[in-house]
Amino acid sequence: MSAKIKIEKKVLSENDKIAAEIRERLHQNDIVSLNFVSSPGSGKTSLLEKTIARLGKEIDIGLIAGDVQTENDANRLKAAGGEIVRPVVTGGLCHLDARMISKALENLDLEDIKMLFIENVGNLVCPSSYDLGEDMKVVLVSVTEGDDKPLKYPAMFRRSSVMIINKTDLLPHCDFNMETARMNALKVNGKLKIFEMSCRAGDGLDEWYLWLKSLMTR
Amino acid sequence: MHELAIAESIIKTVLDEAEKRNLARIKKIAVRVGALTDIVPDALQFGFEAASADTELAATRLEIKTIPVTGKCKSCGNEFNIEEHIFICPFCESFDIEITSGDELDIEYIEADDRSD
Numbered sequence: 001m002s003a004k005i006k007i008e009k010k011v012l013s014e015n016d017k018i019a020a021e022i023r024e025r026l027h028q029n030d031i032v033s034l035n036f037v038s039s040p041g042s043g044k045t046s047l048l049e050k051t052i053a054r055l056g057k058e059i060d061i062g063l064i065a066g067d068v069q070t071e072n073d074a075n076r077l078k079a080a081g082g083e084i085v086r087p088v089v090t091g092g093l094c095h096l097d098a099r100m101i102s103k104a105l106e107n108l109d110l111e112d113i114k115m116l117f118i119e120n121v122g123n124l125v126c127p128s129s130y131d132l133g134e135d136m137k138v139v140l141v142s143v144t145e146g147d148d149k150p151l152k153y154p155a156m157f158r159r160s161s162v163m164i165i166n167k168t169d170l171l172p173h174c175d176f177n178m179e180t181a182r183m184n185a186l187k188v189n190g191k192l193k194i195f196e197m198s199c200r201a202g203d204g205l206d207e208w209y210l211w212l213k214s215l216m217t218r
Numbered sequence: 219m220h221e222l223a224i225a226e227s228i229i230k231t232v233l234d235e236a237e238k239r240n241l242a243r244i245k246k247i248a249v250r251v252g253a254l255t256d257i258v259p260d261a262l263q264f265g266f267e268a269a270s271a272d273t274e275l276a277a278t279r280l281e282i283k284t285i286p287v288t289g290k291c292k293s294c295g296n297e298f299n300i301e302e303h304i305f306i307c308p309f310c311e312s313f314d315i316e317i318t319s320g321d322e323l324d325i326e327y328i329e330a331d332d333r334s335d
Binding site: 002003004005009010013093097125126128129154155156158186187189191 | 220223224227228230232235239243245249255256257302303304306312314317323324325326327328330331332
């Protein structure tokens with residue numbers, strides 16, 4: 001006989017379970033972890049390069065760099081002075097999941113680091129579904145992308161704690177309204193902490209570094 | 219875009235449950251997908267058909283229920299539907315909104331035969 005059987009289980013419960021284990025391990029080791037997400041080309045790798053070069057001596061930073069193909073981003077981060085960089089090539093998959101992070105952590109001595117940066121695959125849709133065990137998501141948008149990004153990808157902006165508006169040096173050449181962008185972001189997530197910066201020109205980076213340092217004293 | 223990976227997770231979860239509960243011939247899987255998950259029902263349906271083709275679930279029907287986004291204002295306590303992903307309270311204009319539904323990605327139930335039949 002056929003019967004209706006209640007399951008009531010999250011589809012991603014296995015991912016969430018691994019993510020919870022990762023979070024616990026990181027917290028036991030007093031490691032602050034940030035998951036960087038954005039469209040391709042918003043400047044995640046550039047921001048991380050600058051951040052490692054500036055803060056790498058003060059804070060022991062570990063990096064997990066995800067890419068669909070190639071280890072180019074991981075190589076850039078190593079060249080910037082990142083001593084502890086672990087590349088993850090997803091081989092076509094559009095997001096990182098908790099299992100990949102767990103595997104990457106096997107090759108990382110958690111006692112050596114105080115901060116973990118995870119550079120997700122460039123994609124504003126899929127990575128939003130996957131908890132990686134991070135403390136918070138940092139979403140980047142660049143001014144060349146349009147000020148309506150938060151409204152187009154609400155799930156990602158809703159689940160992020162920080163938004164970085166990058167490439168502000170290009171503002172004179174773009175139809176990007178900073179106030180509109182901020183308002184659109186806050187409509188989706190009123191708790192977002194917002195930074196404006198130009199990784200290339202250096203504007204706004206000091207505020208970002210200060211904020212990162214403040215996370216270490218919490 | 220990641221609907222195929224989500225479909226694979228559904229298949230794995232259901233096959234695990236079927237084994238645990240000693241179920242055979244799963245006829246239907248009912249899932250709840252919140253509107254805030256950015257998962258496209260048609261793409262999930264397609265992904266499920268592709269991913270289940272070579273499994274015991276090849277003939278199983280996937281039923282997708284879309285759940286609208288609702289929120290509760292933490293300032294005034296009112297509950298309301300969130301239209302077009304604007305998380306602002308329509309009563310007091312507060313931005314401090316708790317999501318009460320729309321975040322789901324759950325397997326609700328399955329319809330199956332008992333293996334002992």
